Amino acid sequence: MGLLATGAGLAVAELMVGLFDGTSSPVVPVGQVFIDWVPPSLKEWAIEAFGTNDKVVLVVGALVVLLGIGIGVGVLAMRGARSAAIALTCVTGVIGAWAVLTRPEPTLVKLLPTLVGTGVSIGVLLYLAPRPAVGATTADPQQPVAQPMGVDRRRFVGGAIGIGSVAVFAGGVGRLLQQRFEVNSERSLLSLPSVDTPVTALPVDAQLPLDGLNPFVTPNADFYRIDTALVVPQLSKDSWRLKIGGMVDNPMELTFDDLLARPQVERYITLSCVSNPIGGDLVGNALWQGVLLRDILEEAGVQPEATQIVSRSIDDWTAGTPTEIVMDGRDAMLAIAMNGEPLPARHGYPVRMVVPGLYGYVSATKWVTQIELTRWEDYDAYWIPRGWSKEGPIKTMSRIDTDRRGATPNDVIVGGVAWAIHRGLSRVEVRSDEGEWFEADLGGVPSDDTWKQWMVTLELEPGRHMIESRAYDGNGVPQTEETAPVAPNGAQGYPRRWIDV
Helix, strand or coil, X not given: CHHHHHHHHHXXXXXXXXXXXXXXCXXXXXXXXXXXXXXXXHHHHHHHXXXXXXXXXXXXXXXXXXXXXXXXXHHHHHCCCHHHHHHHHHHHHHHHXXXXXXXXXXXXXXXXXXXXXXXXXXXXXXXHCCEECCCCCCCCCCCCCCCCEEXXXXXXXXXXXXXXXXXXXXXXXXXXXXXXXXXXXXXXXXXXXXXXXXXXXXXXCCCCCCCCCCCCCCCHHHCCCCCCCCCCCCCCXXXXXXXXXXXXXXXXXXXXXXXXXXXXXXXEEEEECCCCCCCCCCEEEEEEEEEEHHHHHHHHCECCCCCEXXXXXXXXXXXXXXXXXXXXXXCCXXXXXXXXXXXXXHHCXXXXXXXXXXXXXXXXXXCXXXXXXXXXXXXXXXXXXXXXXXXXXXXXXXXXXXXXXXXXXXXXXXXXXEECCCCCEEEEEEEECCCCCEECEECCCCCCCCCEEEEEEEECCCCEEEEEEEEEECXXXXXXXXXXXXXXXXXXXXXXXXXXX
8 A cells, every 4th residue: 555655656756747847756856865965985885886877776775765665654554543654655755845945946846746746645545544444332331442444445456456557657658758858859950060170080009909998989878977966967958058157257158059159179088987996997088079168268257366167067066176277278178079979968968078187076067057266265066075185186097908818828918998188198017916017009099188008918827817007197107006995086006807828
């Protein structure tokens, strides 16, 4: 009974989400609050354990909790505590409503799915819950009678089947209607403007001839996604606005058409998440197209005291980027395209920030809608109060991707990628069993803002061997051997791979 009431409420909430734009299932705002409040150590564990599937796990976990509450509600109702069952349902609804009100720009429409869903759950409980049996008596008229609860089984079964069927139908219709608000069809019709400053052509050796190496350009479908959005925001280009204010002489507001009309640049840039472990895959290289952020900020007139750029996404997430880094000549941009197509929704459609050389938590704001110039000491962005470093330069790192047998039985070809974004990469070395280092061959790159592929042939004796790699940045500074966890400013240490010869 409780499960049915909870399921019916969630199904009707999904229908409301499909009928009214800008709303969300009650599970989403509660999950977002959980993400906001979760300790950094738990966040790290979730990313390490589940990778880019952490949000799916969170949604499933939230549903399990809700269904568990539903079971409790049903037990209370079957034992005659209808008032307590209804009260528990109301409390759950109030928590959901409170979570909605904590999200950006709360409105009555955004509350609608939670309120209607809670009301439906209560209605189902009132209809299906047992009622006190009629005509119960005792031999002593003065003795209070504990009224047994009566259940009309035919009425209960018929009602449960009918309510369940309607709930499934309502939830399915709601999911179908929600597709009206998704941006996939809008993206498919969007024509990208021509590029005024095209990217430098890829060197012929950017992709080294070794099976198993990750491609130099990461396909959009394989590019990592780490953010706090439980559900991917569906933000139309027609409603998108970017407000630029704070410590500027000329506050601005840009539309998507304004961006399309500006000079377009195209650059290969490697991005990395600060949560990427040693040898991890939370890093990728893509061809980005957009407008240089430096040009827009110069037009806005950044004041000399403005040492921090605070960018804000549609879901109120913030990043704090040093102003001097964006203005130092690197290709920091407001990106509208990724690998030759409009940004996928999961990667920030219609507009996101891309800043070479910084971890994403201090620079790569997706679904960006606001930029505010302020002093470095005046504001701490989303992850800083949660224990992460305020500055987030990407560390020099290497990764071992594959090993293949060479021309002779004892030859092993080892390959991978390495990066020192915006500082350049001068060489990569590899060793086995903590022995002598051997320099690897490096692939070509169009700029210092991308990773490089590398490969080397090692002559190994039969047996089991531990392979390690290290990279050197453009100034000859090596990747550090000392290991460190991802918090507070990125993992470090040599990646290792065990192989048998």
